[in-house]
Amino acid sequence: MLSPIEEIKNRLDIIEVIGNYIKLHKTGANFRALCPFHSEKKPSFFVSPARQIWHCFGCQKGGDIFKFVMAIENVEFGDALRILAQKAGIELKRQDPKLTTERQRLYEICELATKIFEKQLEATKSGNEVKKYLLSRGINEESIKKWRVGYSPESWRGLSDFLVSKGYKREEIEKAGLSLKNETGNYYDRFRGRIIFPIFDINSQIIGFGGRVFGEREDKEIAKYINIPNTLLYDKSRTLYGLDRAKIDIRKNDNCVLVEGYTDVIMVSQAGFQNVVATSGTALTPYQLKILRRYSENLITAFDMDIAGDSATKRGIDLAQSQGFNIKVMTMPPESDPADIIAKNPTDWQKLTEGAKSILDFYFDNAFSFSNPKTPEGKKEISKILLPVIKKIPNKIVMSFWIQELAKKLEVKEIDIVEELKKIKLEEDVYGLEPEEIINLPQKSRRELLEERLMTLIFISKTPQVVELITTEDLANLSPKIREIFEATKENLMKNLELNMTGLPPELVDLFNYLYLKAEVEEIEEKYIEPEIRLCLREIQSLEIKQKLDQISRSLKEAEMGKDSEKIEKLTQEFNQYSQLLHNLETA
Numbered sequence: 001m002l003s004p005i006e007e008i009k010n011r012l013d014i015i016e017v018i019g020n021y022i023k024l025h026k027t028g029a030n031f032r033a034l035c036p037f038h039s040e041k042k043p044s045f046f047v048s049p050a051r052q053i054w055h056c057f058g059c060q061k062g063g064d065i066f067k068f069v070m071a072i073e074n075v076e077f078g079d080a081l082r083i084l085a086q087k088a089g090i091e092l093k094r095q096d097p098k099l100t101t102e103r104q105r106l107y108e109i110c111e112l113a114t115k116i117f118e119k120q121l122e123a124t125k126s127g128n129e130v131k132k133y134l135l136s137r138g139i140n141e142e143s144i145k146k147w148r149v150g151y152s153p154e155s156w157r158g159l160s161d162f163l164v165s166k167g168y169k170r171e172e173i174e175k176a177g178l179s180l181k182n183e184t185g186n187y188y189d190r191f192r193g194r195i196i197f198p199i200f201d202i203n204s205q206i207i208g209f210g211g212r213v214f215g216e217r218e219d220k221e222i223a224k225y226i227n228i229p230n231t232l233l234y235d236k237s238r239t240l241y242g243l244d245r246a247k248i249d250i251r252k253n254d255n256c257v258l259v260e261g262y263t264d265v266i267m268v269s270q271a272g273f274q275n276v277v278a279t280s281g282t283a284l285t286p287y288q289l290k291i292l293r294r295y296s297e298n299l300i301t302a303f304d305m306d307i308a309g310d311s312a313t314k315r316g317i318d319l320a321q322s323q324g325f326n327i328k329v330m331t332m333p334p335e336s337d338p339a340d341i342i343a344k345n346p347t348d349w350q351k352l353t354e355g356a357k358s359i360l361d362f363y364f365d366n367a368f369s370f371s372n373p374k375t376p377e378g379k380k381e382i383s384k385i386l387l388p389v390i391k392k393i394p395n396k397i398v399m400s401f402w403i404q405e406l407a408k409k410l411e412v413k414e415i416d417i418v419e420e421l422k423k424i425k426l427e428e429d430v431y432g433l434e435p436e437e438i439i440n441l442p443q444k445s446r447r448e449l450l451e452e453r454l455m456t457l458i459f460i461s462k463t464p465q466v467v468e469l470i471t472t473e474d475l476a477n478l479s480p481k482i483r484e485i486f487e488a489t490k491e492n493l494m495k496n497l498e499l500n501m502t503g504l505p506p507e508l509v510d511l512f513n514y515l516y517l518k519a520e521v522e523e524i525e526e527k528y529i530e531p532e533i534r535l536c537l538r539e540i541q542s543l544e545i546k547q548k549l550d551q552i553s554r555s556l557k558e559a560e561m562g563k564d565s566e567k568i569e570k571l572t573q574e575f576n577q578y579s580q581l582l583h584n585l586e587t588a
Helices: 004-011 014-019 065-073 077-088 102-123 125-136 141-146 158-165 170-175 215-219 243-253 262-270 286-293 312-322 338-344 346-354 359-370 376-391 396-410 414-423 446-461 472-477 480-494 506-521 526-561 565-587
Strands: 025-027 030-033 045-048 053-056 150-152 179-181 187-189 194-200 206-213 225-227 256-259 276-278 298-301 326-329
Touching (some): 004 065, 014 030, 014 053, 030 506, 045 506, 077 102, 102 194, 125 141, 125 194, 141 262, 158 187, 170 179, 256 262, 262 276, 262 338, 312 326, 326 359, 338 346, 359 376, 359 396, 396 414, 446 480, 446 526
Parallel strands (some): 256 276, 256 298, 298 326
Antiparallel strands (some): 030 045, 179 187, 194 206
16 A cells, blocks of 8 residues: 555656646646745746756755655654645554644644534534525525634634543644633633634645624624734735735736735625735735735735825835835725625626726825825825835836826926935835745855766766766766766666666655756757867866875875874875876976
8 A cells, every 4th residue: 555645746746746836838748937935036946847846956955745745844754744635635653642733732722613613603603694694695595604614612622622622622622822821821712792804824724814793792892903913824924815816816817916904805805806815904015915925916906005105005015016016006995895896796896807097196196185295295295106116116127217207296307306206215014025035055166066077977878878978986986976877777768768766765765856957947059068068077077086185195194293204205206196197287
């Protein structure tokens, strides 16, 4: 029988798995993308469907689907195994202690809690009232089930007690965000008398909850909406509600509509517009933008925009603009949100989407509607709003266009606009920018780089002729791991057969895959391969001789300190021999 790991690899295609996270582009036999693990403008991330591996030649990360999920989800192997097993439809044995992590326990708590919340809609009188309310708001039965909307009854410890009865600790329930501990050390449920909206991660696993007050509690002075705090699973700054269901349509439409609330996402999605996610009332964060960039750089906002204020929403949009996103703004009817528009007439939503203005057009229209551009005071107020916006435009050509537009509309000289722009100082940290990630790349020695280059060229050629260039002496100069890969593939190379990993120890599989993928994406004319191989062999030999000379030099110093004349003479002869070899090699 196959192990769970082998079965998962057999059932899942790496292109489909990675394609759920980032936008892949076909290039020859492989796929290419911007690396999700470091900032780059030129794609250096490659995926091989033939070998079911990936590698970034920029940050040097790579591996199979398990290593990708571990890296992108920032989880341990057990969690990656569970995520991929779920995708593959494979049931893992729960009793295996190696697979039971703290995160998995929290996932189980969230899933079980969701089932309890769902059941309340059907099994209790209050739950029935909630369901009637949801239906009256236009959310249909199918959407209630699809988004797993539920209800938490007015009970202080009902959920907690049930979860404890199923073997979970009260401390774990608190860690999942579902309970709190008071000053006396007693636990009580966080959600009571609220409509519950489960929050999903990119793999549609429940990681958290949001709750809307309902019934008698609406009249009390309590928060209308509450979310769980950040947990091991849930981080508000890294989560976008609905992205798990929207990602395919976002990529297909090449745009993402941003709304504020859970019901907005549900209603818009229900009407057939699937490319919608909610920021849950928070500003866009660098993490959320990094995730969105995997699918599209085109954003359409569908919430109130206070251009004159310093709202969190505006700061998030400014951040997106400064990072090069193309942003459009839907002009919403007064006192309306997306759910209201959809409930009234879904076709109105389509019109609003198609009529969305570019962010700069929106800012200009609004700024000029607030003040009189004919008066000095009005010109000052308008420029106060628009100059920081123009300053954040990353593309200088686009910036120049809007400078001209502002000068024309204010009836002033462009040079004056440029001078005022110089006075604008952007506090980047105000907009939530994170320090650039420091990538600690593994520093490879010149020998390692030469050996990798040598094997890459051999794998590109795949002919007996290049194999025959490697002499016994050359082979002796190679590091043990490269020598072993060469020996393991030599027979297939000599017979013009497809290369495989047969006979390779497990610790060399990743290196073999890396070299093979590098060979597939490398572009070099055939006539240059043999000269390049000869150059690599000569350079490796040169490094080997220099290493020998260093060793002899150290031994020679020791002999001189010990006044060992016989040893000094012998070492001097060896040093001269190797020096002559190096000279002959470099002058050949």
